[in-house]
Amino acid sequence: MNLLKKVAILFVSFSFVAVSTTSAKEFAPKKPIELIIMAGQGGGADEIARLVQGVAEKNDFTSKPLIPINKPGGSGGEALQYVKAKSGDQHTILITLNSFFTTPQNQKELDINILEDYTPLARLLTDTFMVWIKKDGAKTSGINTLDEFLARAKQGDLVMGGTGKMSEDELLLGMMRSMFGFDAKYVPYSGGGAVAKGLIGDESDFTLNNPSEQMGFYQSGDSKALVMMTPKRNPAFPEVPSSHELGYPDLEYYMMRAFVAPADIGAEATKYYTGVLHDVYMNAEFQKFNIDDGKLLSWIEGYGLSDFFAVEYDKHTEIVAAFN
Amino acid sequence: METFYLLMNGIGTALVPFNLALLIFGCLIGLFVGAMPGLGSVNGVAILIPITFIVPPTAAIIFLAAVYYGAMYGGAISSIMLGIPGASTAVATVFDGRPLAQKGEAITGLTAAAVGSFVGGTVSVILFTLFAPPLAKVALAFNAPETFALMVMAFATFVGLGGDDIPKTCFSILIGLVLSTIGLDLISGKPRLIFFDIPGFLHGVNFLVLAIGIYGIGEMLWTLETTKGAVKISSISFTFKDVVLSVKKLKGTMMAMTIGSFLGFFVGILPAAGATPAALMAYGITKQLSKNSAEFGKGAVAGVVAPECANNSASTGSMLPMLTLGIPGSPTTAILLGGMILWGLTPGPLLFTQEPEFVWGLIGSLYIANFFALILNVALIPAFIMVLRVPFAILAPVIFVLCVTGGYAPTQSIHDVWLMLLFGVAGYILRKLDYPVAPAVLSIVLGPLAEKAMRQSLIISDGSFNIFLDFTIKPIAATIMYIALIFLFLPLINILKNQLFPKKA
Amino acid sequence: MKLTTRNAEIFVAVILALCSIGLMIKAAQNSITWTIEDNMGAGFMPFWLSLGMLICTIITIFKWVIRKSPQSNNNEPFIDPEANKYVYVTILSLIGLILGTAYVGIYISLIFFLFFYLKNFSEKSNLFISVFSIATPIVTFCFFEWLLKITLPQGISEPLFYPIYELMY
Incomplete structure (x- = not known):
């Protein structure tokens, strides 16, 4: 036990020195x-x-x-x-x-x-968020603009993949629902990557992914973005229109x-x-x-x-x- | 041929002295991290991401592959020597590895694990080299209904795993499933079973907490009681001849290796699953198909080979969805994915064509890392065997320390350490009363995957179960489902027959 | 009443039955129904699975009553009386270790835990035990904090480690 005590005393005295040398004003992590x-x-x-x-x-x-x-x-x-x-x-x-x-x-x-x-x-x-569809999706092939998509979505049979109940993308779907008057089935996945894969694997018809989550599929041409929910276009996606230029300034998130x-x-x-x-x-x-x-x-x-x-x-x- | 050229280039880079040194160092770190209960490749890889800013990217990839493989090998070590799964992927290795060690055949167990890992790793990396892009399509076709069918199959292969007492076996399966529902429900967004509003339950019950509790603390209590603290120290001698002899014992495990390697790889490439279910399924199927299935659980060599083959194979396989689809198949690949993004690489279908040097460099490193991990592992067997010579009175507290740190490390919450102790004591009592514990461990691994996949499918199908059973809707899901049902009913009929008409002794 | 295996069997079965009921009540805080419009309620799975647990325990209790299971006919003591000490002391010292980890810090608690455990159960010399009890936390510290960068709980002993961190980084 003697040894124990000595070590403990050594520790304590050591720490006192250290604490007292750091100046009281400038913070530095210990x-x-x-x-x-x-x-x-x-x-x-x-x-x-x-x-x-x-x-x-x-x-x-x-x-x-x-x-x-x-x-x-x-x-x-x-x-x-x-x-x-x-x-x-x-x-x-x-x-x-x-x-x-x-x-x-x-x-x-x-x-x-x-x-x-x-x-x-x-x-x-x-x-920000973008509306994504698959290039030749079963229910969305031939759609190239947000308005075409909205017209199709009003039939009410589309499935949207998202990152979990009451998460940002489902709230956003709720916003779009009241704005444009369409409804969709919401399927939750665990994580944005899985959501993106569900779209390309033809399980869902559209998603509201962040740009980076779809980047790989976007570059390979497997997925298409219809709108970016910002006032201006983004340099990383030069050909994707912003919601403001499409005339939906409320679609901003x-x-x-x-x-x-x-x-x-x-x-x-x-x-x-x-x-x-x-x-x-x-x-x-x-x-x-x-x-x-x-x-x-x-x-x-x-x-x-x-x-x-x-x-x-x-x-x-x-x-x-x-x-x- | 270009593939071959790129691959050789990758292998060549890994053999440069500086890289080779990193590789061996990485394998060693991986082995130790993997062998520690509760810590796995995920911890090894996590410490490495900051390092990747210091060394050049190629060296970083090599180091990373080495840690990854080293940890996959290491997981088996504590499963066999201590009976505690070193990593979640090595839980199936405990089922037969531990009894082997208790029979005094630890060397056989360790050799079987090393060779099995090597075979699994090699087969998968070859499959990866040859078929990566087409297999990515398979992974894409595997959605929620298919995943659910696969989970049913995994459960079905384990019907025979329980004890003789059917209500107690069912209880064990069910409690595992119930524990797996704790936490936030992804589908409804509501918290479930948050007992006494303790925030620690929000992250659910980590599978490792249950496994370390039951196999670590529960098993130790059991050993302490049966031996009254006086465990005989097995005097295992180690000669190189023993290794050669144990390699010979692997002759009969060709089937286990085949099942483990191919099934493991296939399950590994599916984005949702990962190496833990792969190893469990490989174990279950090998047992069902084996001629000596009665030996499983009592120290069958094939019972070590199959899961070890499968978990290494699946770990390589899980690189595929990460690289081509950008979806991590496991927490480790999630960290790797983060690392890749930091290097400015965009995972996706184009990665193979845009960044061939990176992809093939990684695959080349996997070949080399696999080889060195085998060599190091076999070379270190004498050191591992030494563990068995440590007096039990000293080993026991050290194991408890490993359990406490292992319970804490994955989520860094003391709440989990308490849960682990609770599971350990409960596991000990239940085991004494003949409640089988393995089904609970299995359920807690597969339960969340199965529930999520089932409910996702049912949202899509508007509640119709035809999505799993109708060949015209989802052919792959239906095929797997029917195979699963066959697996499920064959042993059930046997069990019922034995219960209703017991054989006269 | 002596704690025989037979008694333990019924005791545990009743506790498990009560736990199952508790789980059912807790699960029923969420919707336990399953309709096509609302999909499966969050409580559906845990509730019905817990009901399954309850049924299993009731069968076990029934088998105990009719003495059909091996445990219900076993009147040997549940825990070997000679090994009692090992089991109870181990569980209690583990509780102490985890309590200590949470409040005093893991490294300090480890010293006491190892010292106590080895002193009780091993026949090693005091010197060996002391060295071992101090060396293990040091190795643990190096492995976790230095190599893996995982901070283990330090509780109130945290300031003791500031100088070490100062040296490390």
Whole structure:
């Protein structure tokens, strides 16, 4: 036991020295930083989280490594509760997507208030959605424009593949339903990749995938995009019209890729993580990857981000209410 | 011929000294990570993504293939030596690997696993080289109804696995299925069975938690009780002759190898399934078709070869949907996929034509990694055997530590560690009362896949079961379904016959 | 009442029956019906499968009553009395280890767990036990934190590890 005690004393004295030498003002992480991902491995959020990790690691943006941990349980509900419970923890950050707005509303029992339970850090990117059909789909062959598609969809027998009940794409289907007056059967899959494959494998007739999820099939000509739900065309998809130019300005929807931290981590830590994310954001490799992938670089931080969260939360409350 | 040229180029690159060193290092890391309960290739591959920014992409791919294969080999080691599945893919290896080791034939088990893995890996990588693009079409044709039919078949091949007590076997199957429904229901978007509103249940019951609990903690409690802590240390000597002798014992396992390699590859290329169901199915089918099916579960060599062949074969197979369709077949390929995207490669049908160097470099590395993993594995058998010489009183706490870390690592939540202990103690008690545990483990693996596929199909068919049974609607699904029904009813008739008219002893 | 295998059989069967009923009640919080318009309710599968579990346990109980199963005729003690100690102490020390992991941190708890376990069940010298109990957490730390970059729970002992992280990175 003597030995044990000695080791313990050594440890404690060691740590005192270390703690006291770091200056009180500048925040620097003392241990590896948990990067919680509120979605599964291989999804869009996971991809960005690992890209951020890779860029930060390669360029030494953080003094301690970022460790990605997937907590996809309950559409991100588990991750939200986990980070909420870590209030004051300066070594955890969370990458969020739009389920940040929808999950707390669909699962009231989680008791999450996104504006109070988290410290907003920064939004790096927004992703959009497109209407996809297969090139020679059984029910959609010969369709080349959104209007042709809508006319066909009004027959009401199309199947749409999506990423899960009450997820963004089903809400979006709900929006389109009330906008255009058509209905479709909704089949949930696990993940955007599986959704894209279901379309090409002729199981579904159309999907509302993110650009990157269909990129491979788009390049090989197996799938066609009819519209991009943005005001302007995207350089990665030059021939796909935007919803605004087709005359449907209400058909606009974005998927955000933003980072938050637990509540009450203090101004210094907030500044540190926002700075790290900004370094990643300004990295040439990071920017090129996302532009090629059809994403929009859209930095906001601090109060701007809180306002954005508030607006989006209210918007999703309306969409969810309209859907039900 | 261009394929051949590219492949040779890939193999050549893997043999450059720097790359070769990386490859051997990767295989070793893979072996150890794979051998740790709860950790699998997914952890090995995850640590590597940041490394890929430091070394050139080719070297990174080689390293990655090495870790991947090393881990596939490593999973069998703890399954055989400790009776705890080293990775989810190696759970079927426990069924016969553990009894083999207990009989004092650990060397045979380890050799069988190594050779089986090698055969499975080689067959699959050859199939991959020759038929990748056409097979991608097969994977595309495999949708929800086909997946469900395949899952029914997987269940059917396991009918004979239970104990003699039918209600207890059914109970075990059912509780596995019920546990597998815990968490958020994908189809309705509603949380299910969140006991006492504990958030940990939102991610469901991880299969590894149940397997480590039952086979790790439950098995150890059982051993402690039956031996009263005084396990005899088996004095296994190791000579090279033993390995040669055990290779000879593999002669009778040609059928297991064939089934494991081909079935494994086929199941592996299906985007939904992956290596764990592949290994379970290969085990079940080999058992059903084997002449000595009574020996299965008591240390049949074929019972180790079949799942090990299948899981290696399936792991290679699961690269196919990842590369050509951009869909990860397993968590590991999901990480790999992330890595590829970071390298600026777009997975999809064009990848083979646009980035031949990457694709064939990866496949070439798989050939070489497979070969080195075999060599390293056989060379390390003496080291693994040493584990059996460690006094039980020391081994036992170490195994418990491995169980705790293994229960924690996959989801990094302490909730799962508690669940694991609960399953371990419950498994121990139930096993003593003759409730078979393997069916529960099987159900929790296959249950979620089966339920999801069934409900997706029924949405598409408006609730009609004809989608599974009518040849004119889904020919592939119907064919598999009818084969499954045959598999299901043959042993059931036998079991019923034995129950109703017991043989007079 | 002695804990014989016969008693354990009925005891466990009744507990499992109660668990099945509990699962059915919990599952019934979601819709357990299956209609073509609404598709299968979220509670459908767990509810009816749990009902199946209940039926299985009822058959087991019935077989116990008519003494048809081997366990229902077995009056030997359920757990070998001489091995009692091993089973109970192991389970309790595991509970201690996991509790410790959650609150004090895994590395510190491991030292105590290994020391306690080896002291009780092995005949090794104190020196061996101490060295082993301290070396195992160190190896575990190197493997998980350094090689695999997986942080294991450190509870309140977390600040002790800051200097080590400082050295590592």
